[in-house]
Amino acid sequence: MPSGEYDPDTVEAKWQDRWVDEETYAYEGDAENPDTAFSIDSPPPTVSGSLHWGHVYGFTLQDFVARFNRMRGKDVYFPFGYDDNGIASERLAEDELDVRHQDYERREFQRMTQEVCAEYEAAFTEKMQSLGISIDWNQTYQTISPEVRRISQLSFIDLYEQGREYRQRAPAIWCPECETAISQVETEDDEQPSHFHDIAFEVVGEADADDPEQFTISTTRPELLPACVAVFVHPDDDGNQDLVGETARVPLFDQEVPILADERVDMETGSGIVMCCTFGDQTDIEWYQAHDLDLRIAIDESGTLTDVAGEYEGLSSADAREAIVEDLDEAGALLDRWGITHTVNVHERCGTGVEFLVKDQWYVELLDKREEYLQAGREMDWYPEKMYTRYKNWIEGLQWDWAISRQRSSGIPFPVWYCADCDEPVLADKETLPVDPLSDDPPVDACPECGHTAFVPEDDVLDTWATSSLTPLINAGWDWDAAHEEFRFEHPELYQFDLRPQGHDIISFWLFHTVVKCYEHTGEVPFDSVMINGMVLDENREKMSKSKGNIVAPDEVVSKYPVDAARYWAAGSAVGDDLPYSEKGLRAGEKLLRKLWNASKLVESLTEDAPAEFDHDDLAALDRWLLASLDREIERLTARFESREFSKARDGLRGFFWHTFCDDYLEIAKQRVRDGGDPSAAYTLSVAHRRFLKLFSPILAHATEELWHDMYGDDSVHQSGWPEPLGIDADFEAGETAMEAVGALRKYKSDAKLSMNADLDRVEVWGDVSGFEDDISSVMHVDELVILDERPPIETVVTGVDLDYSLVGPEFGSQVSEIEAVIDDDAYERVGDELHVAGVELDSEMFEIQEEQQYTGAGEMVDAEDVVVIVHRD
């Protein structure tokens, strides 16, 4: 029985424990029909740190959907994954243990990483449970686990066999700190201080050898001089056009390179003449390919200069830069040097400036199927719909296939060996997966191409996204069925997944890659619907970041406010819009919890003798009205949950509960029960209250559970079923009119500075409140309530005319302003139903006469829309 004040600290922790212990949210799994299963595929959070607001917000929104569908009778599959096979987790282990992955054997380092991750994963589990997310904790997976490794390697083999993957020697973005190739999406821009150097190049020619022609190139990277393979001039650069076709000699290194014209030169920067090095940046790669240039690799995997750099070999690129600048200066080739700040492409994980290296890399082919992938995106329902545009723009802007090779210790190995002689790739047998080529043998004794018997294992691992993009397959138990020689699902009823929830920041890579891979493996789009949430911003609508120092930790907030209040806050904006963190939002949630708790206490005290059954035909008018109004609210609310309009769902239900139920109905019902044990009112209170708990339960998961157990039984409210409308008819108009009359009397008392329970001697009502007379007089303490048969003596004064512009506008167009002016001057004429004004005739649909009523009889009249209330006091 609810008593005293609501104590969220105790209550919430209690239910979080019991939900887990009693497996309240376990997937039954006996659903044969995919329509009765509701499956959710959340992107597993990266195990690299602690929980942030993005997690809280995203998972809470998913939880609304999960709980709503569970209530609607769906068997909800809500699993949880830990993404611990990526570079992020590897770096976490390096930081925690203060080690470098290069210093350990791969399996040893993986073991260390998994140990570190285990602690973080346990913390994650606890946090998710303390947020009350209705995850089925029997259904968890780690992306580094053997099961997932198997699926990931199966995926690689399947795509290879389908001809969707290829291996190519190509320039790759390389992080010299992490010593791995990374994809474009793993880089970010960073503003860094640097220097511009003006360096003199000589033109090689027949001119006077003592006084050769010179020109200047500007560069921030003089250490790349040994990698210089060409010099470019813009075709519109008239001043330097004479150089095109000549040959230049690179200072210090003396290689001779062609001078070429290309419009990709930025004429505004430096001298307008630029050197091309293999490779300094993206443009160098394009020039290398377009002009068939030499390849001079001056920087290796670790950022150290190679033998191409001659005497500078072995220096780090930073040391080499200083040495080369010094030597240039000495040789008189350094013309100028000045500090600048410029944007550098860095690896997002470590902040190190990236290099470009030519490496053998595996790619997943994407560019040839753009149209199909666009179509796949269109087949999903997008919440909100506008987010599809981002998916579309991303695909239309794709320029590269997907590089999936990574040179790291941690991660899932490619199940591939190469013939030591002819380089033919040999893939593992599907039955033997997962394998690690470094320690396992290839499935053949001799190369099927050339018969050679020695093999080289692939020591790269797969890009973390190559695995993260398989979560629908992981969740549905995708595997190779050797007996039937086909891929099968352990849980086919889960696929396609009903809901894919995620932030809008990862549409372009995570969602896109998931759609692509699952589509290629199954021929089906993996998701029925995607729900895209916005970002959590700080209270000033700005991004939370360490450098701004505006981060609010979820832990602190949840220890200060009820989790249900945070859930209330999370429902506070349209899905897809960014949501500012707001303590006010949390306090509003707390207030609602308190209101719900207190109202429940009252209902409890009033319904002790409530009949379990009551013939709906015998219900009092007010009770019929309340239950019928609740029916309408249920229909609205259901539609809003279905369309993921959580903010409207929350505000609509809150308003109805607070105002209609508590302020209007409960105030009256409590008197009826107290005065005479009214069974109709007690029954209605009990029915309505049960329904409110169910309706609030997806959002206020803990408080409703506590109240449900206190008052109604041992089952979980979350398994109790969503209420269907009762189908009760009521006189809505009379009910609304009666409430208006009550409102008018409240206003009267407030204006007269009377307390709400002050007695009123006599009140006259003109309006249809039939069936509600006693309700009005009891709640407003009216001694004598009289329903007037005749309109009270009211003098009606016409104060103006309201036009229905949706009719008048299209009909009269530009005459409207004239009509308005004439009406303002009262120069119109009422002829029957019509209004004659400014030479035109408006029919009765088009206007409404605005009137004010002045009461001329005894007593005081109170203003109201559809009812006239007259108060008599002695």
Add this chain to the structure above:
RNA sequence: GGGCUCGUGGUCUAGUGGUUAUGACGCUUCCCUUACAAGGAAGAGACCGGUGGUUCGAAUCCGCCCGAGCCCA
């Protein structure tokens, strides 16, 4: 620099061509009415980021500008 999105009382939010712009939080005044004063009643407060246009009529549609967010260069 490009694409997409958002910009509504002090704060958050509803509202995608039609009268006087929704609600919440906060604020002011009154009321201790035995569920709740962390409550109730009443009230003040926004010409809808700026600007130009389309229209009889624009928060709503279009152009430009400003601020914020995400992605990309």
